[in-house]
Amino acid sequence: MVEYQKRRLIPDREEDLTDSKTFAQFGRSGTGISPLRVVASLGCDAFNPFQSKTAHAVVQSTALYMYLLVLPERMRFQKKNMLLLAVLPGEPKQHLINNILNRVVNLLLPLEEGLHYLQTAKYPFGRNVSLVVVPIVCDSLGAHQLVGFPSPTHTLFCTRCLLPKSDISNLDRTSWPRRDPEQHRIRATEWRDAATQKIRNDIYKKYGVRWSELLRLPGFDPIAFTVIDDLHMCLLGLIETHIRDIWGIDEDAEGGLGQTKARKDYQKPPNSLNLSVDLSSRKVIGRDVLEAAWADMMRTIHPSWISPAPVHWGLARTGKLGGNEWKIVGTIHLVVTLIRIWGYGEAGERRRRMLLNFVDLVKATHILLLRVTTPKLREEYDFWILKYLRGVQELFPDVGFTPNHHYSMHMSEFLESMGPGHSRSTPVFEQTNHVLQMIKKNRHAGKFNS
Numbered sequence: 040m041v042e043y044q045k046r047r048l049i050p051d052r053e054e055d056l057t058d059s060k061t062f063a064q065f066g067r068s069g070t071g072i073s074p075l076r077v078v079a080s081l082g083c084d085a086f087n088p089f090q091s092k093t094a095h096a097v098v099q100s101t102a103l104y105m106y107l108l109v110l111p112e113r114m115r116f117q118k119k120n121m122l123l124l125a126v127l128p129g130e131p132k133q134h135l136i137n138n139i140l141n142r143v144v145n146l147l148l149p150l151e152e153g154l155h156y157l158q159t160a161k162y163p164f165g166r167n168v169s170l171v172v173v174p175i176v177c178d179s180l181g182a183h184q185l186v187g188f189p190s191p192t193h194t195l196f197c198t199r200c201l202l203p204k205s206d207i208s209n210l211d212r213t214s215w216p217r218r219d220p221e222q223h224r225i226r227a228t229e230w231r232d233a234a235t236q237k238i239r240n241d242i243y244k245k246y247g248v249r250w251s252e253l254l255r256l257p258g259f260d261p262i263a264f265t266v267i268d269d270l271h272m273c274l275l276g277l278i279e280t281h282i283r284d285i286w287g288i289d290e291d292a293e294g295g296l297g298q299t300k301a302r303k304d305y306q307k308p309p310n311s312l313n314l315s316v317d318l319s320s321r322k323v324i325g326r327d328v329l330e331a332a333w334a335d336m337m338r339t340i341h342p343s344w345i346s347p348a349p350v351h352w353g354l355a356r357t358g359k360l361g362g363n364e365w366k367i368v369g370t371i372h373l374v375v376t377l378i379r380i381w382g383y384g385e386a387g388e389r390r391r392r393m394l395l396n397f398v399d400l401v402k403a404t405h406i407l408l409l410r411v412t413t414p415k416l417r418e419e420y421d422f423w424i425l426k427y428l429r430g431v432q433e434l435f436p437d438v439g440f441t442p443n444h445h446y447s448m449h450m451s452e453f454l455e456s457m458g459p460g461h462s463r464s465t466p467v468f469e470q471t472n473h474v475l476q477m478i479k480k481n482r483h484a485g486k487f488n489s
């Protein structure tokens with residue numbers, strides 16, 4: 040067992056989850072014969088096993104992973120050091136993932152209580168070792184499946200607070216009622232022990248809680264340990280949503296001013312975002328903007344570690360962009376082009392305001408995805424994300440916020456308790472999912488060949 044690197048800690052500066060106060064509480068091991076406390080992270084991610092590149096793939100599998108935070112970061116995310124716990128066909132509905140979690144928790148329980156190794160390479164007279172699962176890293180749907188939180192469509196959609204969805208545009212954090220871990224455990228246990236399905240449904244509806252087998256782990260705090268992954272939330276939930284849904288892209292028309300008229304006969308498409316109007320008429324990123332952005336991309340010299348977005352991003356035939364490609368489009372290509380074409384001259388006041396609003400999001404993204412976090416940086420993140428969200432409300436009053444907009448205001452809490460996102464993020468899951476995608480299959484979802 041390799042212990043975490045004992046780097047010299049700088050007060051109020053965290054470069055890794057192992058610098059965070061949560062790790063200090065659960066993972067710090069003393070010297071000599073004191074017990075080794077291993078901290079592990081559990082995560083889940085859905086992927087299309089058939090490698091389809093189109094958006095909204097119908098066929099999905101869900102993989103469950105674990106990795107050890109006590110390993111140095113350069114080793115932590117190597118595939119050989121990660122544990123693939125399970126691959127499930129489809130996305131497990133509601134609490135059915137508990138059938139798998141039950142077995143995982145049975146394995147974890149004796150480890151959390153602690154084992155005694157009679158001899159190790161460094162400790163010839165043996166050492167006590169315990170393992171505790173601290174962060175559950177996933178998107179909001181994964182939190183719903185793994186920890187028993189409600190789905191993002193539930194009235195109580197947030198894992199940190201009990202703000203009702205009807206008040207999702209409330210940006211005053213001090214007014215949000217917080218979830219309590221003890222209450223969560225009590226309600227979840229009531230749900231588990233309920234005599235009828237109706238009682239379970241009533242508990243879920245009223246308190247937004249289901250039973251999760253992870254609650255059998257004595258040290259598990261469902262509220263503090265459930266981390267919304269910053270990459271899913273920020274790159275897809277904020278940047279992609281802003282460009283594709285709030286602004287809108289239309290390769291066949293000139294870019295507009297982003298103003299729509301609500302249609303009385305509008306029927307919201309199924310599975311669409313929580314947007315209250317038909318945005319098909321709102322096309323800020325038109326052919327003129329796309330062509331300007333593509334031309335600027337050709338003239339831009341990127342650092343060697345930056346992979347530019349696909350040449351004709353924004354076209355339907357180019358296909359779905361990944362989170363990292365939206366990051367490059369949003370924080371590099373569009374910033375370069377929109378400052379050039381909207382920032383000066385006759386672009387007009389509204390376009391300039393839309394540009395400044397988008398730059399607020401880019402600044403917040405930059406701080407959120409830094410490899411280091413400090414109290415000052417978290418304060419700045421809160422300032423820019425709040426300014427961005429207020430700007431969206433002013434510029435696009437007909438757009439309702441999505442859960443991701445709300446989650447974005449909780450992200451500084453995760454930075455404070457769990458350190459910077461790179462030390463607990465999920466890109467490594469996607470790499471492993473890619474390996475799983477490449478395995479030959481019978482192309483019959485959920486069926487084994489006999």
Ligand SMILES: [Zn+2]
Nearest residue numbers: 197199200202
């Ligand atoms: Zn919340």
